[in-house]
Amino acid sequence: MKIGIYPGSFDPVTYGHMDVISRSAKIVDKLIVAVLNNSSKNPWFTAEERVDMLREVTKDLKNVEITSFNGLTVDLAKQYKAQTIIRGLRAVTDFEYELQLAQTNRIIAPEIDTIFLTTSLQYAYLSSSTVREVAYYDGDISKFVSPEIAKRVEAKMREMGKRK
Numbered sequence: 001m002k003i004g005i006y007p008g009s010f011d012p013v014t015y016g017h018m019d020v021i022s023r024s025a026k027i028v029d030k031l032i033v034a035v036l037n038n039s040s041k042n043p044w045f046t047a048e049e050r051v052d053m054l055r056e057v058t059k060d061l062k063n064v065e066i067t068s069f070n071g072l073t074v075d076l077a078k079q080y081k082a083q084t085i086i087r088g089l090r091a092v093t094d095f096e097y098e099l100q101l102a103q104t105n106r107i108i109a110p111e112i113d114t115i116f117l118t119t120s121l122q123y124a125y126l127s128s129s130t131v132r133e134v135a136y137y138d139g140d141i142s143k144f145v146s147p148e149i150a151k152r153v154e155a156k157m158r159e160m161g162k163r164k
Ligand code: ADP
Pocket: 007, 008, 009, 010, 011, 014, 015, 016, 017, 020, 036, 086, 087, 088, 089, 090, 094, 118, 119, 120, 123, 124, 125, 126, 127, 128
């Protein structure tokens, strides 16, 4: 069985992430989408909230499982007996960082390969931080995230005192 791990912050999950998820779910038998619970990033959403949102948007994809983790992606991959780590590439700006990460992981765990999916062009500009920025200044995020995620972002803004 081919098992892949797609790790990320998903703060919140965007149409760009969903595109990578649905495409990689066709490549592997089982896809584990893993929310990186990395405190240094100062996320808007808790890991539990991000897991919940991912479960909501992937509920129709039967071979996709959502989890959260602290620590190294390669250790998570070993835990799930995954052979591949999947990452998305938007632009050359992602490349240097992603290459370094993939090479580091290869040194630590040579049996695990990283595969990159290039973004669908209509999402090439899209990142979770763009979504947060636009939402924060009252912009329309309906082209960036699914309706259920937009509602969660609205609720989070109210929680932060940004909306009545
Ligand atoms: P991280 O904080 O680890 O970069 P993100 O949640 O921002 O986590 O992204 C997780 C992965 O998804 C990364 O590989 C990133 O390059 C990819 N990704 C994010 N947005 C897009 C997008 N719009 N199109 C394709 N890949 C994307």
